[in-house]
Amino acid sequence: MPVAKAYTRAELDGLVACPACDALHRRVDVPVGSRSRCLRCHTVLTAPRNSAMTQIVMLAATGVVLMVAAMVFPFLSIDARGFSQNSSVLDAVMAFSDGIMLPLSIATVALIVFLPLLRLGAVIYALAPMAIGYAPAKGAARAFRLAQALKPWAMAEIFIIGVAVALVKIAGLATLTIGPAFWAFAALALVMALKDTLMCRLTVWKTLEQRRLS
Amino acid sequence: MEDPGTTATILTAREAGLVACTGCGRLDHIGEPTCSLCGASLDSRDEQSLQKVWAWMIAGLIAYIPANLYPMLETETLGRVSDSTIIGGVIELIHHGSWGVAAIVFVASVVIPIGKFLAIMFLAYSIKHPDRTSSLTRQHLYEAVEFIGRWSMIDVFVVAILSSLVHLGSVVNVNPGIAAVSFALSVAFTMLSAQSFDSRQIWDADRRVAA
Ligand SMILES: [Zn+2]
Ligand SMILES: [Zn+2]
Numbered sequence: 496m497p498v499a500k501a502y503t504r505a506e507l508d509g510l511v512a513c514p515a516c517d518a519l520h521r522r523v524d525v526p527v528g529s530r531s532r533c534l535r536c537h538t539v540l541t542a543p544r545n546s547a548m549t550q551i552v553m554l555a556a557t558g559v560v561l562m563v564a565a566m567v568f569p570f571l572s573i574d575a576r577g578f579s580q581n582s583s584v585l586d587a588v589m590a591f592s593d594g595i596m597l598p599l600s601i602a603t604v605a606l607i608v609f610l611p612l613l614r615l616g617a618v619i620y621a622l623a624p625m626a627i628g629y630a631p632a633k634g635a636a637r638a639f640r641l642a643q644a645l646k647p648w649a650m651a652e653i654f655i656i657g658v659a660v661a662l663v664k665i666a667g668l669a670t671l672t673i674g675p676a677f678w679a680f681a682a683l684a685l686v687m688a689l690k691d692t693l694m695c696r697l698t699v700w701k702t703l704e705q706r707r708l709s
Numbered sequence: 710m711e712d713p714g715t716t717a718t719i720l721t722a723r724e725a726g727l728v729a730c731t732g733c734g735r736l737d738h739i740g741e742p743t744c745s746l747c748g749a750s751l752d753s754r755d756e757q758s759l760q761k762v763w764a765w766m767i768a769g770l771i772a773y774i775p776a777n778l779y780p781m782l783e784t785e786t787l788g789r790v791s792d793s794t795i796i797g798g799v800i801e802l803i804h805h806g807s808w809g810v811a812a813i814v815f816v817a818s819v820v821i822p823i824g825k826f827l828a829i830m831f832l833a834y835s836i837k838h839p840d841r842t843s844s845l846t847r848q849h850l851y852e853a854v855e856f857i858g859r860w861s862m863i864d865v866f867v868v869a870i871l872s873s874l875v876h877l878g879s880v881v882n883v884n885p886g887i888a889a890v891s892f893a894l895s896v897a898f899t900m901l902s903a904q905s906f907d908s909r910q911i912w913d914a915d916r917r918v919a920a
Binding site: 573607 | 721723736746844878908911913
């Protein structure tokens with residue numbers, strides 16, 4: 496093993512380690528729109544996008560609006576032999592909230608409403624000031640780290656598939672009709688996916704660092 | 710190995726005496742406790758990684774057993790109550806002719822969880838006992854596990870939706886079964902297991918063999 500040498504901050508910042516396999520690479524300026532990959536394991540290192548910061552914030556804000564719409568408008572209505580019932584997203588996951596099933600309802604609300612909202616909020620908090628040219632807000636680094644950590648736990652898109660399966664399962668017993676909130680939710684899943692493809696981790700952190708120092 | 714020429718010339722951050730922040734990618738010297746950019750704690754390798762992987766995975770396996778034995782849903786139709794397990798639900802869908810949806814539920818609730826258990830076990834085992842599977846293949850397997858694992862939650866959401874929505878007086882009522890809770894826990898535990906895995910160890914083992 497080579498003897499460890501002391502690097503200066505500038506030397507360190509000129510290097511980048513692959514997050515998946517730890518291989519060191521020289522940090523090169525990647526043209527906007529293309530991406531650089533690890534030589535050894537092919538993990539994407541950077542993928543800068545043009546004016547991504549503004550677009551990410553706009554998409555995150557759109558996501559928040561869609562989530563509010565999904566909460567307010569009717570989500571599903573059910574009809575069976577004269578009985579009919581309308582429900583919102585919250586009704587759909589919280590109506591059955593007694594006894595041992597309460598944790599299930601709470602977990603569902605967390606995965607499809609609370610954590611996605613928290614994640615969108617954290618992204619907006621961390622990036623919005625920079626998107627309009629200001630220095631990042633206090634705690635922006637922590638907010639963005641939170642947004643990264645929450646990624647696997649925000650499950651809006653999986654919930655959409657769950658609703659589709661539920662529609663088929665109940666088809667023989669009752670008629671389920673989907674309302675506008677369902678479409679708001681589907682759009683939300685799409686917006687979040689688009690936002691994640693635009694968000695290049697290294698670029699965001701680099702910008703956070705530069706703006707904090709200036 | 711794909712390209713021995715390139716692999717031999719690659720230097721890892723650890724070999725250079727550096728540690729990369731898993732949060733923001735910033736490099737620092739090994740021994741630095743926290744990242745100076747994002748504040749995350751720095752670890753060249755997560756030494757407890759494998760222990761955490763096994764612990765969460767065993768928890769996930771234990772929770773997966775009742776998830777299959779007990780009912781996910783209890784449907785009450787005009788006074789008649791019928792239970793359905795995960796597999797029972799799939800069979801019911803097939804009887805209704807909904808092959809596509811049956812396939813989705815079967816893949817999400819059976820194929821993915823079992824595939825995930827096997828994949829994580831193999832990855833964790835291969836760190837200590839390297840075999841002929843290339844590091845690149847194992848890296849791709851790990852990425853697939855991380856990407857696909859969360860989709861197992863589908864059936865939990867189906868149960869949550871149906872059991873809270875379908876309460877129509879004496880006509881039809883749907884209640885969740887205990888398996889829904891244990892299945893949700895099983896998915897969460899295996900997600901934590903996969904997240905605990907430090908993929909850099911795949912490549913370290915590879916270098917020890919090559920050296
Ligand atoms: Zn790599
Ligand atoms: Zn950091």
